[in-house]
Amino acid sequence: MSATFRALRNPNYRLWAGGALVSNIGTWMQRVAQDWLVLTVLTDHSGTAVGITTALQFLPMLLLGPYAGVLADRHSKRAILLWTQSAMGLCGLTVGLLVVTGSAQLWQVYAAALFLGLTSAIDGPARQAFVSELVGQDDIANAVSLNSASFNTARLTGPAIAGVLIAWAGTGPVFLLNAASFAAVLISLARIRASGSATLATRGKHQVVEGLRYVRGRPDLVLILVLVGILGAFGMNFPVTNALMSTAEFGMGPGEFGLLGSIMAVGTLAGALLAARRSGPRLRFLLGGALGLGFFTLIASVSPSFWLYAAVLVPVGLASLTFLNSCNTSIQLSVEPQFRGRVLALYLATLQGGTALGAPFMGWLGSTFGARWSVAAGGAVVLLAGLLGVFVVVRKNPLTWRQQLSASFPRRGGVVSPAPGGRTPG
Numbered sequence: 001m002s003a004t005f006r007a008l009r010n011p012n013y014r015l016w017a018g019g020a021l022v023s024n025i026g027t028w029m030q031r032v033a034q035d036w037l038v039l040t041v042l043t044d045h046s047g048t049a050v051g052i053t054t055a056l057q058f059l060p061m062l063l064l065g066p067y068a069g070v071l072a073d074r075h076s077k078r079a080i081l082l083w084t085q086s087a088m089g090l091c092g093l094t095v096g097l098l099v100v101t102g103s104a105q106l107w108q109v110y111a112a113a114l115f116l117g118l119t120s121a122i123d124g125p126a127r128q129a130f131v132s133e134l135v136g137q138d139d140i141a142n143a144v145s146l147n148s149a150s151f152n153t154a155r156l157t158g159p160a161i162a163g164v165l166i167a168w169a170g171t172g173p174v175f176l177l178n179a180a181s182f183a184a185v186l187i188s189l190a191r192i193r194a195s196g197s198a199t200l201a202t203r204g205k206h207q208v209v210e211g212l213r214y215v216r217g218r219p220d221l222v223l224i225l226v227l228v229g230i231l232g233a234f235g236m237n238f239p240v241t242n243a244l245m246s247t248a249e250f251g252m253g254p255g256e257f258g259l260l261g262s263i264m265a266v267g268t269l270a271g272a273l274l275a276a277r278r279s280g281p282r283l284r285f286l287l288g289g290a291l292g293l294g295f296f297t298l299i300a301s302v303s304p305s306f307w308l309y310a311a312v313l314v315p316v317g318l319a320s321l322t323f324l325n326s327c328n329t330s331i332q333l334s335v336e337p338q339f340r341g342r343v344l345a346l347y348l349a350t351l352q353g354g355t356a357l358g359a360p361f362m363g364w365l366g367s368t369f370g371a372r373w374s375v376a377a378g379g380a381v382v383l384l385a386g387l388l389g390v391f392v393v394v395r396k397n398p399l400t401w402r403q404q405l406s407a408s409f410p411r412r413g414g415v416v417s418p419a420p421g422g423r424t425p426g
Contacts, residue, residue, distance in 0.1 A: 004276045007143035012192045013134045019188025021150045023085070026181025028158025029165070030092055032258050033174035034109065035239050036166055037099065039247065040254075042106040047244045047374075049106065051363025053113045054239055055356040060117035061124060062353025066208045069345025072125040073207070073338060081130065082189055084123035089182030091116050096175030117356075124352075125345035132332055132340060134192070144329045145276035148321060152272050156265035163258020211342030219396070220334070221343065224327045225350045227290055227389050232351040233358030235293050235382035236320060238264065240363045242313075244371035250306040263310045267317025275325040282326065287389050289323025294383025301376035324351075 008014050035050055043049045061068075071080060095112045098104040135143045162174050215221045238261075246257040278285075296315045303309035327347065335343045358378075366374035 004142075004273060005146065007135050007139040007146055010135050010139065013131075013139075013143060015188040015192050016130075016134055017146065017150055019185035020147070021154060022184035023181045024151050024154030025158045025161070026092075026178035028154050028261065029162040029174050030178035031239060032159045032162035032254075032261060033166060033171040033178075034095075034113070035243050036254050036257065037104070037171045038106065038109060039243050041171065042104070042109065045247055047240060047248075047363035047367040047371075048360060049363075050243055051237075051240050051360035053109060054237065054359035054363075056110055056113040057117040057120070058352035058356035058359070060114070060121040061349045061351075062356060063349075064118065064121040065125065065345040065349025065353070066211060066342065067345075068122045069125045069211060069342035070207045071122065072129050072341030072345065077126040077130040077133065077341075078189055078192065080126040081123065082186065084119050084126070085182055085185050085189070087119045088116060088123070089179050089186075091119070092175050092179035092182070096172050096179060099170070099172035099175060120352075121349075124348040125341045128328070128332075128344045128348065129341045132337070140332050141278070141329050142276055144332055145272055145278075145325055148325050148328075149269060149272035149276060152265045152268040152317075152321065156262050156269055159258040159261030159265070161258075163255040166254040166258070208342070211339060211346065214335075214339050215343060215346060218334075221331070223389060223392060224286070224330060225346060227286075227323075227385055228327055228347060229350045229354040230385040231290060231293065231320075231323065231382050232354030234362070234378040234385075235297060236351075236355055237359050237362045237378065240359050241366065241371065241375050241378065244363070244366040244374060245309060246306070248366070249371040250309070252306060256306065260310055260313060264313040264317040267314040267319075268321040269317075270314075271318040271321030272325065275322065275329070283393065285322050286326035286330070287386060287393065289319050289321075289326060290386035290389060291383065292319030293323060294379050294381075294386050295319075297379030297382060298376060299379075301372050301379055 008017065034053065038049050038053050039045055039047075091112055095104070095109065098108055131143050131147060132140055165174050165177075215225070242260045242264075243257060246252040246260055250256075275285075293316060296312055296319060300309055300312040300316060303312055331343055331347055332340070362374050362378060365377060
C-alpha cells in the first residue's frame, strides 16, 4: 500500500474512516444550508446573524473543552462518541423538520447551533484522541493526515451537493440528509473491535489544572495554542466571509456559495495528502502555513471578480490545512497518552473558541464596512501573527523548538526520541 495511505492497513481505522467520510459530507452540507438559511431566509443578508450562529456553535468548546478532555482521558472514547454522534444526528433531524414544515425561526436555529456546540465540545477531544488508539505509534501522523483528507474530501463534495439541493428543494432536506448520514459513523463505531491498549488517566482532583500545568511547561505547545487562537478568530471564519463575499460583494446565489466551499476544499485536500506523505510534523510547515494563510487571504480581499476570488481560495485552503495539520500532529505525537485528551481539548477549545469569538466581529465588520474589509482585516492579523511566531522561534533556539515538536516520534532505525520529562511514549 502507498505510504500516503498506510494507516488504512488497520481494519479498525478503515471502519472509522469510512463512516466518518459519509458523516463529514453530511456535516458540510448542513453547514452550507445553515448559513444560507440564516443569511437569506430568516434575515435580510445579516452577516452579524451568521456570525452569531457560528459563535453559538463553537463557543461551548471554549468553555467546556478542558472538562471534555478529562472525560476523554478517563472514559472509553468509543462510548462517548456513540452518545455524541447520536445527539448530533437528532439535532439535524429536528432542525430539518422545522424547516420542512415552515415553522423554523431564527431563535430556534440559534438554539440548535448552541446544542450542537455543546455536543461537539464533548465529542471533539474524544474523536481526536480516538484516532491514536486505532493505529500504532508509527501510523499516528499518517492517520491524522488521512483524517484531514477525509474531512476535506467531504468539504469538497458536501457544499457543492448542498448548493444544488438548496436551489432545487430548499434547505430543509439538506438538514434531513445530514441527520441520516450519522448512521454511517454509528455503524462503524459499533463494528470496531476494542484493542484494549488505551491508556486512561486515573481519577483524581484538579485534573483540568493538571492538564494546564502540563501545557504551561511546554513552550512549543503554548506557541501552538496562541497561534491557533489568533488564526481561528481572524483567519478561519470562512462561512462568514465567504457568505458575505458571494452574496453582498458579488451578488451570487446558493450554488455559487456552495461552490466556494468546494473550491477551497481542493486546496485543503491537497494539503492533507501532502501531509500524509511526510514522516512527521515540521516547524517550517507550521509557521509557513500561518504566513501563507495571511498572505493569500489579503490577496483574496482585493480579487476583482468572483472567479478570481474563488481561485485564491485554493492556496488559502492549502495554507490553513498545512498549519492545522502540523499543530494537530505535533500534539498527537509529543503529548503523553494520559494527557492527550486534555491537551487536544485545549487545542480544540482555542481553535473553535477563537472562531466563536471572532465570528460575530468579522460578520459585523463585513456588514458595516463591506465584505472586503472583513477579509482584509483577517488576513492582516493572521500575517502579523505568523511573523510574530517566526520572531519568537528565531529569538529562542530553533533546534530546541524542532526537538520539542518532534518529540515522541519514532525515527528511522527504530530509535524513539524521548518524550518531555525523559519518558518514552507508552
